[in-house]
Amino acid sequence: QVQLQQWGAGLLKPSETLSLTCAVKSGSFSGYYWSWIRQSPGKGLEWLGEINEYGSTNFNPSLRSRITLSVDTSKKQFSLNVSSVTAADTGVYFCARERRSGSSWYYFDYWGQGTLVTVSS
Amino acid sequence: DIQMTQSPISLSASVGGRVTISCRSSQNINTYLNWYQQHPGKAPRLLIYAASTLEDGVPSRFSGSGSGTDFTLTISGLQPEDFATYHCQQTDSAPWTFGQGTKVEVK
Numbered sequence: 001q002v003q004l005q006q007w008g009a010g011l012l013k014p015s016e017t018l019s020l021t022c023a024v025k026s027g028s029f030s031g032y033y034w035s036w037i038r039q040s041p042g043k044g045l046e047w048l049g050e051i052n053e054y055g056s057t058n059f060n061p062s063l064r065s066r067i068t069l070s071v072d073t074s075k076k077q078f079s080l081n082v083s084s085v086t087a088a089d090t091g092v093y094f095c096a097r098e099r100r101s102g103s104s105w106y107y108f109d110y111w112g113q114g115t116l117v118t119v120s121s
Numbered sequence: 122d123i124q125m126t127q128s129p130i131s132l133s134a135s136v137g138g139r140v141t142i143s144c145r146s147s148q149n150i151n152t153y154l155n156w157y158q159q160h161p162g163k164a165p166r167l168l169i170y171a172a173s174t175l176e177d178g179v180p181s182r183f184s185g186s187g188s189g190t191d192f193t194l195t196i197s198g199l200q201p202e203d204f205a206t207y208h209c210q211q212t213d214s215a216p217w218t219f220g221q222g223t224k225v226e227v228k
């Protein structure tokens with residue numbers, strides 16, 4: 001059974017940098033893309049970006065200028081940084097494994113437990 | 122970005138009943154459509170991928186259909202654990218986008 005465990009600071013001030021890390025506690029790290037998804041209060045899910053074992057990334061253009069993704073294959077971990085946060089970045093952040101089948105049949109089959117991040121002065 | 126629109130936003134149903142949730146995309150996404158279930162305070166759970174393929178371990182009372190721009194999630198024989206919020210998601214074109222969610226409540 002694949003398990004993702006995530007952690008990071010939950011309370012930030014405006015302009016600070018959000019940093020979260022997700023560890024793959026069991027299962028393979030290779031052969032997948034690893035994503036970050038957030039859920040703002042009262043809103044739907046928003047995909048932020050993804051990274052694979054080689055460091056290849058894709059980002060949501062809405063946050064591209066503020067997001068950094070990194071990977072540490074030796075630890076089976078991947079990380080998210082979002083710079084210059086505002087109250088609009090408040091929400092629950094999830095990490096997830098993206099399984100790929102064929103050209104575009106991609107889906108998030110395992111998720112972390114979620115981290116509530118609050119941005120407030 | 123491809124916009125995903127779910128309807129209804131919420132619905133009430135009884136245990137044993139049948140529920141149908143609609144998801145419409147702003148452009149043709151073939152069958153690159155997934156469904157997730159989310160309970161309050163929990164991470165989403167993959168139910169269906171490729172519009173109609175049931176994920177391993179998901180009960181057969183869940184089914185998905187559709188292609189192009191119109192998709193449906195059906196729950197036949199609603200169980201107490203099925204009261205949750207359901208999200209559709211497209212992976213035809215990045216950025217991957219989700220619908221706003223449909224909350225299924227107890228009648």
